Amino acid sequence: MCSMSFRWTEHRFAGGALALDVANSVILRSDAAKSIDRFAVPEQIVAFAEAATRLGAERGRFPALIAPQAAQKPDFLELREAIDDYFRASITNGGDDDGRLARLLFACGTALRAFPLAESLGNATAHSALSLLAAQARERLRICSNCGWLFIDRSKNRSRIWCDMAVCGNRRKASRHYHRTKEAQE
Template sequence: MIFTWTPHRFVGGALALDVANSVILRHEPDGRSDRFAVPEQLGAFADAASRLSAERGRFDVLQPVRPQNAPLFFELREAIDTYFRQRVLGEEGRHQLAALLEAAAAALRAAPGDDSLEAATARSALTLVCEPCPERMKICGHCGWLFIDRSKNRSRTWCDMAVCGNRVKANRHYHRKRKEVSP
C-alpha cells in the first residue's frame, strides 16, 4: 500500500525510532503492517525524513536505501526496535545491545555515504544508546510506537496527542457516555 509520509509518522524524536516505528501495530499479528513492504516507500521515507525528522539538522537530503542494502537496513530496524523496547521495559541485555551494534556497524560499512538513510539511521541509533536520560524514552500507550518524551515534566503518555491521545480520550468518553445511558 502506498501512502503519504506525514509529520505524525515522525513523532519518535529520533530518526532511528521513526524507522523502527515504520511497522504499525508491530505486536498484533492481525493488524501488523510494514510501511516499507513496498520498496518505493523507502525512497519516499528518506525524502520525508529529510524534511520532517527531529534530527533533520544532522543531514541535508537523505538518499534512499540502495536495494542491495535493504536486508541490512531491515535488520538494523529490527535491532533498534528490540533493543530500545527492551530498554524501556527494563529488560535490556547485552545480547540485544550487541545485535544493535553489529547491525549499525554493518549498515555503516555498506552505506554509500553519510547522507544515506542507512548511515543516518545507524548514527541516530548509536547516539540514542548513549542518551544521558534513557528514562525519557517511552512506548506509546495506544499504538506501541517508541518515542522520546521531551516534555518538561516527563509526563507524555502518547507518541502524538493529536492522534493517539485523542483516540484514547474519545474512546474513554464514548464508554463513559454509553455507561450513563445503559440501564
Template sequence: MSFTWTPHRFAGGALALDVANSVVMRADPERRIDRYADATALDAFASAANAHCAERDLATALIPVIPDRRPAFIALREAIDGHFRAAASGEGTPERMATLLEAIAGTLRSAGHDPASLDTATAHSALRLSANTGPDRLKICPNCGWLFIDRSRNRSRAWCDMAVCGNRAKASRHYYRRKEESRA
C-alpha cells in the first residue's frame, strides 16, 4: 500500500502533535496503523514536516532521526500522545507530565544539540506546547481521534481538518438524515 505525507497529516498545529498523530486509529487495536513502522515513512516525515508543519521554522530543514535513536523517538511520541490526550480529555496527571518530561530529557540527552534533527525539534515542540497551550485549546478530533490545537477565537473548532474529517462527519449525518426521511 502506497503512503504519502500530505498536508492533512499535519493538522495538529504543532510538530509534537503531528508526530503523535502518526498512529492512525490509535484507539482501535484492530485497525491501528503505525506510520513509523516503515522506516522509509519515518524518514520521509522529516522532509514532509518541512513543507507542511504549521510550527516549523523554515530556516533550518529537519533531518530524519538516525536509526540508533528511533526507539527513544517512538517513546517520546507515545509520551506526547499520552500526556496531551489526557490533558485534552481533562484527565491530565502529574505522572503523565513526568513521563513526558523524562522522554523529552532522554531525547535531548541522546540527540545532542542538533536543532535540525526531527527528534530534537519534536522534544522542543512538546516543551513549548506544554508551557504555552492551555488544556482548553487542546482537542481530540471526534472523527479520527487525532490531537490538534484549537486556535479559533471562540474555541469552537471541532475537527482536526474541516476539509477531511469535518466533511466526512457532515456527509455521514446527511446520509443518515436522508435515510430516516425515506423511512418516514
C-alpha cells in the first residue's frame, strides 16, 4: 500500500457514521496493487480526527476528537480492520459470522480500554461501530458500487447504490456514457 498526503474533504466522510469513515480510510481496498492506506502516515490520522470533528456525520455526537498516540496506533488500526471486515462481510453474505463479530467486539472492547476518554478517536469509533450493530442500522448498510466504500443508505426507498452521488454517482454515469458513445461509434 502506498501513502501520500491529501486533504480530508467532505466526500471522505460519505459513510454516514464515524466507524464507516474510519474503515473507508483504505482506498481501493479490494485491489492490493492499487490500495492506499490513508493512515499509513501518522499525521493523516491527526488530520482525519480534526476533519471528522468538522465534517463527519456524527460530529454532533462526539466532542472534538483526539487522534491516538503512536503506541495506540496498532489497536486503532485493528479496530478499523475489524469494522471493515465484519460489516463488509455482513452486507455481502447477508448475515452474521460469529468469528468476525467476535473480532469486532474484541477490537471495540480493546479500544474502549485503550482510549478511555470520550473525545478520543478510538473510543468514538468503537461507540459508532457498536451502534451500527443494531438491526435497523445494519439493514441500511451498503457497499458503494463505484469505489467500494461502506455507507449507510438513508434514502427513503433504500435504493441508494453510491456513497456520494456527486462523486461516485457522476463517475459511474460518465463511464457508462463514455462506453455507450464508444460502442455507437464502432
